[in-house]
Amino acid sequence: MTDYREILRLKSLGFSERNIALTCPCSRNTVSKVLKRAEELSISWPLSNELTNAALEGKLYPKDGKSLHSKKMPDLTSIRKELLKNGVSKKLLWTEYMEECRLTGADPLMYTQFCHYIQQDEQKRRATMHIARKPGEQVEVDWAGDPAHITDPDTGEIVEAYLFVGVMSYSQYAYVEAFINEKQQAWITAHVHMYEYFGGVAKILVPDNCKTAVVHAGGWYNQQVNAVYHEMAEHYGTAIIPARVRKPKDKPNAENSVGNISTWITAALRNEQFFSLAELNHAIKEKLKAFNARLFQKKEGSRLSLFRDEELPLLAPLPATPYELAEWKQATVQFNYHISLHGMLYSIPYEYIKRKVDVRITDKTLEVFYNHNRIASHRRLYGRQGQYSTIVEHMPEDHQKYLEWNGDRFRKWAERIGINIYQVVDAILTSKRVEQQAYKSCMGLLKLADKYSVERLETACQKALSYT
Incomplete structure (x- = not known):
């Protein structure tokens, strides 16, 4: 709003219209019109404190009988839904609104006013709320947008390396590691290394909606946590709460840290050349140490000091052994009561012949589940294909006698x-x-x-x- 009181005060002090316009600030034409109108109405400085700028505007420019409030207001809720549809524009909706006003005899808004109210409604709905996080409660994870680069020592080819970012929500203490791809093995390995770096486990894990974290089996609104990712969370005793689709404010610390890491780590290493992933991660580790130790601009301490003093004591302890990445497959039990995986055969109780079973494979063991119940376990076989791992108890009685x-x-x-x-x-x-x-x-x-x-x-x- 124009500061009418200040314009009249400065005029009483003998300032020119040009200087008044620079001081208020407003255009010179506005100053000229206000002074002319005040002179017509015999309004001059000094003014009483009760005569505010709003009241003064009412005296200088009284509203006519056709108030804006007498005009038909558009249905903003309906307009918001319509604008989400393909091809629907504000101009089209205003044309339809004008036609509706003509049929009902209502006084319509002009196009600029129509758009103004739509914009105000959008701004109200974009209001954000600051949620205070408790120490040790939550960690946010994501892949950074800008990759780093590795040079192949043999061919000279430039290979992209993708940065995993994990951030403690309370202290903003960060963990960064580079991987050749964004596949599930890299995703799980990054979490294992992150928890080791933090020295503990937060209660809540907030990932993005990447395929390695969330399975969109029934669409965006029916999400399921990836089986391997869920198993890893159970191993560490944490709960996974994925961010909503296209809602970056669900994990603001990870989003903000991605930008900072792009500046202080990725960009800071742009002039260095790396010939292996290990070299790159060693350089990232040094930059990350300095990044976490850097003092905050608007509050005391650093990410490191805040994490060490207030968050680390509240983290849950790490499990006795780190999570071992498992591969899940489905197999059908053959007539010889064995399943075939990677060229090796493992026995299953003969009662499950021709049943489909779920198989969890790690580097050392192979476990078989039917309806989420474990029915067999074997040491994983390596070497010549076609080897059998047979447990006598899995065989029918007459087959067991034959072995004798x-x-x-x-x-x-x-x-x-x-x-x-x-x-x-x-x-x-x-x-x-x-x-x-x-x-x-x-x-x-x-x-x-x-x-x-x-x-x-x-x-x-x-x-x-x-x-x-």
Whole structure:
């Protein structure tokens, strides 16, 4: 609002209209019109304190009978929804509004006023609220927008390296690490290293809506946390609350830190050349140390001092072992009650033949789940493909009995029947290159005792031995 009181005061002191316009500030024409109007109404300085600028404006320029409030106001709620549709503009909506006013006989707003009220409504809805965070409560994570660069020592090719950023919401204490890609392994590894750097775990983890964190199975409004990411959060005892889609203010500290890191780390290293990811991360570590130790401009201390003194004591302790990245796959149990993964075969209880099971694979172990219940666990196999890891308890009973058969058992069985039978069975077992090839022959021979009697079998074996 124009400062009418100041214009009249400066005029009473003998200032020119040009100087008054520079001091207030306003245009010279405005000063001229105000002074002329005040002279017509015999209004001069000094003025009473009750005569404010608003009251003075009412005296100088009284509103006519056709007040703005008598005009038909547009439905701002409906307009806001319509503007979200493709092709709908303010000009189109104003034309429709004018037609509506013509049909109802209402006094319409002009286009500039129409747009002014829409803009005011938008500004009200863009109001933000500062939420005070408690120490050790929340950490925000994201990928930085500007990548760093690595030079391939063999080809000279420039390779982009993506920066992971983790920020404690209360102290703004940051962690930064470079990775060759933004895939799940890099995402999980970054979190493991971040918690080790912080020396503890915050209660809440706020990630962006990247695919490695959130699965949009039913659209943007039906989000599910990625299975591996959720498992990692359970390991560290933290809760994941993803930021809303296209709502950067849900993680303002990460967004602000991304900009600062782009300046103080990425841009600060722009003139240096790195030939490996390890070299780049070593340089980032040095810059990050200085970044966290830098003093705040508008409050006391630094990110490091605030984190060390107020946040670190409140963080939950790290688990005994760091999280081991797991790969999840789905497999079908074959008729031989095994599943095949990476060329190796692992046994499953035979009751689950032809069932689909979920498999969790780490570097050392392989776990099998059915309906979220673990039904098998194996040490992971490496080396020649086609190896079997079979647990006897997973086999049907008749298959388990088959495993009990071996050469010694056949010999003991034959020895109980007769000495000649024992010598024949032993000769059959040693005649084959692989002992198992003789099992059927031995079984067939010993079964003859049930059919023809032990005495006849013993006599037959004695006669057979006489020929050999």
